Structures are given as C-alpha cells and as structure tokens.
Amino acid sequence: MILVTGSTGNVGRNIVHHLLAAGEEVRALTRDPAGSGLPAGVEVVEGDFARPDTLSTALEGVQRAFLFPVFGALDGFLGHARGNGLERVVLLSSSAVTFPTPGWVGEAHQRNEEEVRSSGIAATFVRPTVFMANDLAWAEQIAATGTVQGPYAKAAMAPVDERDIAAVVAAALTSQKTLDHVSLTGPQPLNQVERVRIIGEVLGIPARFEEISRDEAHAHLVRHMPAPAADFLLDQLKSAVDGEGEAVSTAESVIGRPAYTYASWVEHRIADFRR
Numbered sequence: 001m002i003l004v005t006g007s008t009g010n011v012g013r014n015i016v017h018h019l020l021a022a023g024e025e026v027r028a029l030t031r032d033p034a035g036s037g038l039p040a041g042v043e044v045v046e047g048d049f050a051r052p053d054t055l056s057t058a059l060e061g062v063q064r065a066f067l068f069p070v071f072g073a074l075d076g077f078l079g080h081a082r083g084n085g086l087e088r089v090v091l092l093s094s095s096a097v098t099f100p101t102p103g104w105v106g107e108a109h110q111r112n113e114e115e116v117r118s119s120g121i122a123a124t125f126v127r128p129t130v131f132m133a134n135d136l137a138w139a140e141q142i143a144a145t146g147t148v149q150g151p152y153a154k155a156a157m158a159p160v161d162e163r164d165i166a167a168v169v170a171a172a173l174t175s176q177k178t179l180d181h182v183s184l185t186g187p188q189p190l191n192q193v194e195r196v197r198i199i200g201e202v203l204g205i206p207a208r209f210e211e212i213s214r215d216e217a218h219a220h221l222v223r224h225m226p227a228p229a230a231d232f233l234l235d236q237l238k239s240a241v242d243g244e245g246e247a248v249s250t251a252e253s254v255i256g257r258p259a260y261t262y263a264s265w266v267e268h269r270i271a272d273f274r275r
C-alpha cells in the first residue's frame with residue numbers, strides 16, 4: 001500500500017493517477033474526503049498534519065508514502081510512520097535548498113529534509129524548480145483584461161509541469177532502489193512575456209505582460225502569503241532577469257520521456273484558464 005498525502009493538490013492528484021495506472025494499491029489523505037474528487041479505485045482517508053493523531057490510522061499497513069511539505073508539521077507524521085514500519089518516503093522539496101542563499105522558502109524545505117533524514121526512514125527528496133501551475137494565478141487577469149501585471153518581465157526560468165513532478169515521485173516510490181534526491185526543471189527557459197504570449201496563443205486570445213514595480217508587486221503578494229515568502233519570490237525573479245533559466249534533463253532520465261512543454265501545460269489546464 002502506498003499513501004499519498006497532499007493528494008488533492010496539483011502534484012498529488014497526478015501521483016495518484018500514475019500509481020493507479022501502474023496497478024499500485026493507493027490510499028489518499030485529505031482533510032476533506034467528501035470534496036476530494038479523487039478517482040474510484042483509491043482509498044480516501046481523512047487526516048490533517050496539524051492533528052497528528054489523525055495520521056496513525058492512515059499509515060496502518062502502508063509501506064511507502066509521498067510526503068507533502070506542510071511546513072513545521074512533519075514530526076507527527078514521521079513519528080507515526082516510524083512506529084508503523086514505513087519503509088520509504090518520497091518528500092516534495094524544492095530546488096531552493098541548493099541555492100547559495102536559500103531564503104525563507106529554501107530554509108523551510110531544508111528543515112523538512114533534515115527532519116526526514118533524521119527519522120531514519122529511507123528517503124528520496126524531489127526538488128523541483130518553480131511550478132508552471134504558479135501561472136494559474138494569472139488566469140483571472142487574462143480572462144478579464146488580457147493583460148498580466150507583474151514585476152521583472154524578463155525574469156527567465158524553466159518552470160516544470162506538475163505531471164512531470166508527479167511522474168518522478170511515482171518512479172521514486174515504485175523503483176527497486178532508493179534515489180537520494182532528484183532535481184527537476186521544465187524543458188525550456190521562458191521569461192514572463194513569453195509565457196503570457198504562449199497562454200494567449202493556446203487560448204486563442206491576445207494576451208500580454210505589463211511590468212509593474214517591485215513595491216507594487218510586494219503589496220499585492222503579501223495579501224496571499226507571509227512577507228518573507230513574498231520577498232523570496234521577488235528575489236528569485238530579480239536574480240533571473242535576463243538569466244539563462246537553466247533547464248536540466250533529469251525528469252527525462254528518470255521517467256524516460258521528455259518533460260512537458262509550457263504550451264502543453266496550458267493545454268492541459270485550459271479549463272482553469274477559461275473558468
């Protein structure tokens with residue numbers, strides 16, 4: 001039995017899909033089983049990292065698990081996992097753990113990795129770069145005005161499709177040997193102007209990126225996230241301006257096919273852009 005936490009998220013839903021397709025027995029954890037929308041064939045159980053007592057039953061009879069990175073709340077899970085004899089855990093981490101200045105987000109992921117490492121359970125750390133799914137935050141602006149406002153227009157990154165992250169996680173959960181860590185990016189560096197243009201092309205509407213100042217962007221971001229996380233995001237964009245947006249082919253070597261392109265991702269999430 002494989003337990004998937006974060007099973008209703010961008011990455012988790014796709015992990016469930018991969019594992020079911022591979023014929024694995026899957027149990028999915030969520031705080032809201034009734035609203036989970038998970039497919040038939042998966043055992044859906046209620047659990048909350050903030051209430052570790054709810055995790056014990058979910059871990060019964062489980063050999064391997066995907067661990068979603070709920071910051072500051074992994075110890076309860078790991079304690080029950082050890083007690084229940086969990087053999088392997090695959091943790092969703094971040095490329096930020098390898099940055100010279102990991103920042104608030106990278107340090108939080110580093111603490112997660114250290115906690116998992118010191119649990120003694122065999123572990124794989126999956127370290128993706130920025131998600132293509134972050135750009136769903138643009139959907140409303142594109143639908144309303146065709147214009148996305150944001151800072152650092154020329155910040156170039158190689159964002160990664162959640163289906164690729166999930167495929168790497170599923171491979172790490174089911175392979176014979178334990179991989180220590182896997183770093184992954186998307187196939188191609190793209191700046192924000194280029195990404196908005198591609199979204200418009202796939203949707204068949206004109207769409208453009210309009211640069212705003214860092215201060216304006218910060219004021220907007222802190223409505224949705226803690227200030228240190230907003231600073232981290234803005235610093236990441238600033239350092240990527242006119243950069244190479246390094247793309248590595250790790251996903252391809254682990255999953256045996258090329259990583260999904262940005263246009264393919266927009267096609268995949270088209271309903272979310274049109275909603």
Ligand SMILES: NC(=O)c1ccc[n+]([C@@H]2O[C@H](COP(=O)([O-])OP(=O)(O)OC[C@H]3O[C@@H](n4cnc5c(N)ncnc54)[C@H](OP(=O)(O)O)[C@@H]3O)[C@@H](O)[C@H]2O)c1
Pocket residue numbers: 005006007008009010011012029030031032047048049050068069070092093094095128129130131133134
């Ligand atoms: N965005 C990026 O660029 C990026 C880059 C590298 C790493 N990451 C990491 O990836 C994560 C986002 O992944 P995602 O997009 O797949 O997530 P997501 O779509 O935001 O979904 C969050 C998932 O976490 C579960 N969850 C949240 N709090 C929980 C709790 N207290 N107990 C149990 N489950 C809980 C939710 O389950 P229910 O609501 O169903 O309970 C849901 O399935 C980030 O948190 C970040 O750490 C992100």
